[in-house]
Amino acid sequence: MRSEFVRIYKAVHTWTGIVAGMALFIAFYAGALTVFKEPLAAWASPPVAGSVVPLAETPKLIAGVLAADPVTARDFTIHITDAEHVPGRMGWQVRDPDADDHDESSVRHYVGTLDAAGLARIEASHPSQLASFIDVLHRVVGLPVDSDPNRWVMGLVAALYALALVSGVVVLLPSLVKDFFALRLGKNLKRMWLDAHNVVGIVSLPFHLVMALTAVVFAFHDGIYVVQDKFVHDGKWGTAFQRQQPAAVAPGRDPAGMLSPLELIARARAFAPGFEPTMLQYQQITGPRAVVRVWGKDAAAVSPRARGGFAALDPYTGKVINSDFLPGRQSTPSLFVSSFFALHMAAFGGTAVQWMYFLLGLAGAWLFYSGNLLWVESRRRKRSRDGGELPVQRRDVRLLASATVGVCIGCMCGISLTIVGAKWAYGLVGDANAWLLPVYYASFFGCIAWAFLRGAAKAAVHLLWLAAAATLAIPLTSCLAAVAPSLNMWVHTSLSSLGVDITACVGAVAFGWMAKATARRVRQGVPDSVWSEGQAPCLQGSAPGVGVQAK
């Protein structure tokens, strides 16, 4: 390849990477955690008071709730599997009509239960929004609300990310064979970081291409549909999802005539062996288009959505109306569409693939962090060979080093503190969800401020220790909850909830190791670098301590 092209693409890679890198770090770190959204939700969910209605008694529960609140017939869910974050057997949501479709924080949740006398009772429930909060950080690159404009920001970042991927490959191609299997550890730190950046980038390139392109679609699909409706579908797109008129069925059907949940589950299992139902979503059950979506997962198939797929059944006859979204039963074109979702959300291959995505997500976050470090290192002012005066590093380099340290480590500190805070706040103030956002952003911006005040080198050590402590506080909180019930906290002993505690332990050790390694570099590394303790914080013009170092 001609060297001019390599130079042009190097410029593209540098600037797209710098603009998008820190937002992508947040998206990837929060995204890696979002792979385990359900375990996180389970960890943060307070224990359900009272016993869950047995599945066999569910028809009585449905009839009782519908008698008390007929509007519920529009859409409610029967949860089949018991988990900490499932507040009861029967649940439904009321959405604020003014709020964005993706805005989970404005949704009100209700559960239906049977009291001791067998009468239906409706209660508002307040499930922990911790897992959703981290998911929102992931979906809109660290912004607080999943709204249209924020998603467009995310889409722009994802488009820059796609450009950075292609340009990075173009830059690396001429020397790929020579560089790919080389990880040159040693004195030349920049060479080592560059080799590591290249290896991680090339090895996980398919994963990153999938993420970049799907993220662009998630941001801009509405706009693309509008344009295509005009130029491709001749204005017929709006009719594509209208269901065919069903056979003449008298409206006002009596829900008492529905098959029981156990029978519906059995019908779905008989239709699709290997499919494991997790919940039943009833829609419009008193209308002519009554349908129950039997949601579930099939570890051997591609799931169309993160929470699995569904078979649509007629709740009165048990007949399968639609299997377009049933894992393993989709038509080839539908499977293509589903695979785009599944490839983004790790909705295939079960727990092993989820762990793989978790690690790939963390590796991706590291890729963006290391990219910024390489930008900083490329612009380093070195001391002349004859040992002259120690140069002051460029101001823009010091600013970017501080921003990278503050944003990236600040995001990790913020998320760990928010997880811890979700449990403590419930015990102390009740409405724990109101505290998620202030806790996260206070720690995030606090870390950024610290990084600018103290300079990248010293702040990196402090903030990594903070990240280690905050992450260690996750399992410690669970331990404390077990020994001190008066704190009004809880500890769940399911594998998924304990998995959060164990993973946090490992994470805390990793942060501690990074803090020690960084501290060593700050003390003993070359002094002509922003990563040396002798360098000035970026908000000051001159460098105190430079004279001492130079002597």
Add this chain to the structure above:
Amino acid sequence: MTDPSRRPVQRDWLSKTTAGLVLGAVLAIACSGLFSRLNAAMPLAVRGQLAMWMVPPIWLGVLSGVYFFSSGVRAWLWLGAAGAFITGVLYVL
């Protein structure tokens, strides 16, 4: 005549980037139209989704490849011709 591989590569950041953005979008929508036209038997719901999904890869593929043109003018000419050709095919079909 000069050997094209010897022609100096101009950076032309603005004209190349706008060519990739604008004509990449035109190409992507035109290609999705072609896909939709050639698969008319597929139900609209899923055909439309596939047509939407193919837009960002084509658009960003063009945008990220556009800097391989030796100048911004050539990028506009070649991509414009490609877009016109596919749009023309769509009209003929």
